[in-house]
Amino acid sequence: MKPHRIRHQFLLEPELSEKLDNLSRDPSTTKSAVVAKAVEAFIERRGENELDRRYGMRLDRLSRDLSHVRRDVDMTLESLALSQHRKVAPYALSNC
Numbered sequence: 001m002k003p004h005r006i007r008h009q010f011l012l013e014p015e016l017s018e019k020l021d022n023l024s025r026d027p028s029t030t031k032s033a034v035v036a037k038a039v040e041a042f043i044e045r046r047g048e049n050e051l052d053r054r055y056g057m058r059l060d061r062l063s064r065d066l067s068h069v070r071r072d073v074d075m076t077l078e079s080l081a082l083s084q085h086r087k088v089a090p091y092a093l094s095n096c
Helices: 014-023 031-094
Strands: none
Touching: 014 031
């Protein structure tokens, strides 16, 4: 037994109706299947936009914070390397 489906009726512009006819010319494809997949894709994209709105600002802020931490770590490492070089350099010159 096929799963229960609900019938819907809607109107399409002539150009869009022609495109739907062209997509459903293959005997293994029905207009219902094409429309169902299009509606499902539309709803999924809309859900992704909702996730972007909900978490996008937070992720952007975390990304900026991570960039600042990386910058600070790089500056700290450069400072440590420079201070170590200054400690070692006089001994290297005196041994020459």
